[in-house]
Amino acid sequence: MRKRNQRKELRRFKSTMLLDKRPIDNFQTGSPQHEAVLTNGTWIAHRRSKSFRQIYTQLQRNILALDLRSSEHWQVLSYNKEGHYAPHYDYMNPKTNNAIVNLAGNRIATVLVILQTAKLGGTTVFPKLGVNIRPKIGDVIVWINILPNSLADHDTLHAACPILDGVKIGATLWVHEYHQEQRLRCSIDSEYFNTERFFKPFLSAADYQLTRQYFD
Numbered sequence: 001m002r003k004r005n006q007r008k009e010l011r012r013f014k015s016t017m018l019l020d021k022r023p024i025d026n027f028q029t030g031s032p033q034h035e036a037v038l039t040n041g042t043w044i045a046h047r048r049s050k051s052f053r054q055i056y057t058q059l060q061r062n063i064l065a066l067d068l069r070s071s072e073h074w075q076v077l078s079y080n081k082e083g084h085y086a087p088h089y090d091y092m093n094p095k096t097n098n099a100i101v102n103l104a105g106n107r108i109a110t111v112l113v114i115l116q117t118a119k120l121g122g123t124t125v126f127p128k129l130g131v132n133i134r135p136k137i138g139d140v141i142v143w144i145n146i147l148p149n150s151l152a153d154h155d156t157l158h159a160a161c162p163i164l165d166g167v168k169i170g171a172t173l174w175v176h177e178y179h180q181e182q183r184l185r186c187s188i189d190s191e192y193f194n195t196e197r198f199f200k201p202f203l204s205a206a207d208y209q210l211t212r213q214y215f216d
C-alpha cells in the first residue's frame, strides 16, 4: 500500500463526497432505513485512479480464490463522529434486486480495505459470530456472504460501530458469484461452490501481510 498516494487520492474524493444517509437493502435487518448508514460515501471504478488501481491489483494478486472483476465499483465510505453502518447483510434480496442477481449472481464475498481507522470506535462487528475486528490501516477484511448452496449465510450479519473520535475510511468491493467457478474449488459432492475451501489459497499466499486481521 502506498499510503501517501492513497491519502492524496482520498483528499480529492472526500471533497466530492456528500453527507449521505443511504438506505441499505433492508433484507432481514429490521433497521429503519433512514437510520441505516451515516457516512460520506462515493463509488469509484476499480482502476480509476493510480492508488485505487494499485490496491485492486494487490488484492487480486493475493486473493486467488476470487475473481475481482465480478465486483461492483469500489464503495468508499468515510465515517465522521457518530458515523456508523447499522447491522446488515451484504447479500442482496434476489426479489428486489432481480436484474443484478440474474446478471451477475449474488454478492458471494465482501472485501473491505481499511484506509483509515478512527481514534475511538468504528470497529467492524459480526454479532452472531461474537467477533469484533479492530483493524490497522492497510488491513483487508474478507468474508463470504453465501453458503455453498448459494443461499444467504445469516451468520454474516455485520455492522460498523459508531465513531466516537476521529475518522474512519473504508473501501469495499462486493464480489458477485459470476466467474467465481473459475476460482473457487468445487466440492466433490455438491453442484455448488465449496466456499469452505475459500481461505486455503488465500492464507497460503506469500503476501499474507496484507490480510492481517485483528480479532478480539
Ligand SMILES: O=C(O)CCC(=O)C(=O)O
Pocket: 075, 077, 085, 090, 110, 112, 122, 123, 124, 125, 158, 159, 160, 161, 170, 172
Ligand atoms: O465499515 C465497516 O466496518 C463495514 C462496511 C460494510 O459493512 C460494507 O461496506 O458492506
Ligand SMILES: [Fe+2]
Pocket: 088, 089, 090, 110, 158
Ligand atoms: Fe456490509
